[in-house]
Each structure stands twice: as structure tokens, then as C-alpha cells.
Amino acid sequence: xxxxxxxxxxxxxxxxxxxxxxxxxxxxxxxxxxxxxxxxxxxxxxxxxxxxxxxxxxxxxxxxxxxxxxxxxxxxxxxxxxxxxxxxxxxxxxxxxxxxxxxxxxxxxxxxxxxxxxxxxxxxxxxxxxxxxxxxxxxxxxxxxxxxxxxxxxxxxxxxx
Amino acid sequence: xxxxxxxxxxxxxxxxxxxxxxxxxxxxxxxxxxxxxxxxxxxxxxxxxxxxxxxxxxxxxxxxxxxxxxxxxxxxxxxxxxxxxxxxxxxxxxxxxxxxxxxxxxxxxxxxxxxxxxxxxxxxxxxxxxxxxxxxxxxxxxxxxxxxxxxx
Numbered sequence: 001x002x003x004x005x006x007x008x009x010x011x012x013x014x015x016x017x018x019x020x021x022x023x024x025x026x027x028x029x030x031x032x033x034x035x036x037x038x039x040x041x042x043x044x045x046x047x048x049x050x051x052x053x054x055x056x057x058x059x060x061x062x063x064x065x066x067x068x069x070x071x072x073x074x075x076x077x078x079x080x081x082x083x084x085x086x087x088x089x090x091x092x093x094x095x096x097x098x099x100x101x102x103x104x105x106x107x108x109x110x111x112x113x114x115x116x117x118x119x120x121x122x123x124x125x126x127x128x129x130x131x132x133x134x135x136x137x138x139x140x141x142x143x144x145x146x147x148x149x150x151x152x153x154x155x156x157x158x159x160x161x
Numbered sequence: 162x163x164x165x166x167x168x169x170x171x172x173x174x175x176x177x178x179x180x181x182x183x184x185x186x187x188x189x190x191x192x193x194x195x196x197x198x199x200x201x202x203x204x205x206x207x208x209x210x211x212x213x214x215x216x217x218x219x220x221x222x223x224x225x226x227x228x229x230x231x232x233x234x235x236x237x238x239x240x241x242x243x244x245x246x247x248x249x250x251x252x253x254x255x256x257x258x259x260x261x262x263x264x265x266x267x268x269x270x271x272x273x274x275x276x277x278x279x280x281x282x283x284x285x286x287x288x289x290x291x292x293x294x295x296x297x298x299x300x301x302x303x304x305x306x307x308x309x310x311x312x313x
Contacts, residue, residue, distance in 0.1 A: 031285070106280020125207050134236045135235065145253070149250065
């Protein structure tokens with residue numbers, strides 16, 4: 001599958017966080033961009049106020065698929081797929097089940113990220129890099145649930161991946 | 162200019178997350194099962210690099226290169242952070258994605274990630290509606306409050 005070693009990956013991400021702050025003056029955080037998308041279609045004032053009302057967040061969001069596309073193309077593995085590796089040993093190959101689990105999982109991510117005022121990028125990387133207490137608490141929650149839910153999934157559904 | 166910079170930085174982050182294998186379901190799940198700590202290493206090095214770099218930027222730069230203040234601050238401590246984190250982490254484990262990596266997955270043509278992204282949008286929207294409804298009821302004089310809502 002390839003990819004960069006952990007130290008190079010981590011250094012690249014960390015360096016981008018620093019350059020983004022220095023050049024654009026912005027904090028690396030992705031979940032707010034979803035609020036900006038909501039602001040495009042919703043008149044609700046929650047999505048019109050800062051941080052969601054900031055126009056650049058929509059462009060930031062658009063950049064991610066471009067980066068993923070570039071990475072996959074350069075690695076010669078740009079093939080459309082609906083397969084999710086070990087997911088299928090847990091939940092089976094039914095596309096309906098796949099869709100339901102992913103939409104439900106996504107919903108919890110979106111709701112939780114807004115409630116926590118940040119996600120893995122804003123809290124676990126940018127926040128922890130500033131020694132922020134709120135980010136530490138949120139990150140402990142992210143990982144605690146991640147570990148427990150994953151262990152439960154494998155225990156109950158008996159995946160082999 | 163800011164929009165172009167945001168697009169390019171988004172592209173850079175998407176590329177790096179893809180190369181870090183953070184967009185790979187099995188890599189995420191292997192981290193939560195302590196089978197492969199690659200991603201823990203990625204996050205650890207990213208935090209360290211960003212911590213050192215941000216400290217330097219704070220000391221040396223008075224404003225951003227593109228103009229304006231450097232708007233990078235710790236997020237405020239607020240009630241509910243831990244349970245909110247648990248909700249997020251549950252979704253993270255179920256989908257093997259987070260807000261940034263899901264977008265990069267779509268670019269990699271992992272088409273199922275469109276479902277995850279749609280779910281994230283719906284969850285974000287639901288929270289916004291929930292929050293503004295509560296703000297509205299709070300400004301009204303003494304609504305017949307349900308105890309479970311009042312303590313949230």
C-alpha cells in the first residue's frame with residue numbers, strides 16, 4: 001500500500017500546521033468547515049456567525065479531496081472502490097448496511113465535533129500543540145470511545161481483520 | 162488570496178493525511194486495537210512539530226504573511242467536552258474516518274466516504290439546530306423545562 005513512515009507523515013502535518021498559522025494566520029481545524037457548508041444552505045444564525053461564516057473555510061474543505069486525489073494518482077492507486085477493508089469482516093458486504101453504518105458514524109462525528117468545538121485536527125493536533133486543557137479533555141474522549149467501541153465491535157461481531 | 166491559500170493548504174493536508182495512511186480504515190482500527198501504533202506516532206510527531214513551530218511563530222511573527230492577526234488560540238474549556246468527545250470517538254470507530262480524512266478519502270475515490278461526509282454534515286446541522294433552539298427557549302420566561310434538557 002505504501003505511504004510515508006510515521007515520522008515523515010507527522011512532520012509534514014505539523015509543518016503544515018505551522019505554515020498555515022504563519023502564512024494565513026489560521027488554525028488547522030476541519031470540522032468547522034462542515035458548519036460553513038451548512039451555512040450555505042441554512043438560514044440559521046448558528047451557521048452564519050464566526051467561525052462558520054468565514055468564506056475561506058469552504059475553500060479549505062475543497063482542498064482535501066484534491067490532496068487525496070493527487071496522492072492516490074501519484075501512487076498509481078486511483079481506482080474507484082466501495083470496499084472498506086476490514087469493515088466487511090465486521091459488518092458484511094451489504095451496501096445498505098455499509099451506508100447505514102457510515103451515515104450513522106458520520107452523524108456522531110459531526111454532532112460530537114460541534115459539541116466539543118473541534119475534532120481530531122483542531123483539538124488533537126492544533127489544540128494539544130498549544131498545551132490546551134480543553135483539547136486534552138476532548139482528545140481523551142475521542143480516543144477512549146474509539147478504543148472501547150472498536151474492542152466491542154470485534155468482541156460482538158467477531159471480525160478477523 | 163486567503164481563499165487560494167486555504168485551498169492550497171487544504172490540498173496539502175489532504176495529501177499528507179493520505180500519505181500518513183490516516184485515510185485507511187484498517188490503519189485507524191489497528192490503532193484502536195493497539196495492533197499498529199503507526200498513527201499514534203504520526204499524531205505524536207505532528208503535535209511535537211506543531212508545538213515547536215507555533216512557539217517560534219508566536220515569538221517572531223507580529224502578523225500573518227497574508228495580513229491580519231495570527232488567529233491560533235487554545236479553545237475555551239466548556240462543560241460537556243468529555244461526553245462530546247465520546248460521541249465523536251464512537252463515530253470515528255464506526256466509520257474509520259474523521260472530518261479531514263473523510264474528505265481526502267473522497268479524493269482517493271473511496272466512494273463510500275461520501276456517506277460518512279453526508280453523515281457529518283447532518284450531525285453538524287442537527288447540533289446547530291439543537292443549539293439555537295435551546296438558546297431561543299432560554300431567552301423566553303420560564304418554559305416548562307424538562308429536567309434532562311435543563312442540565313445539558
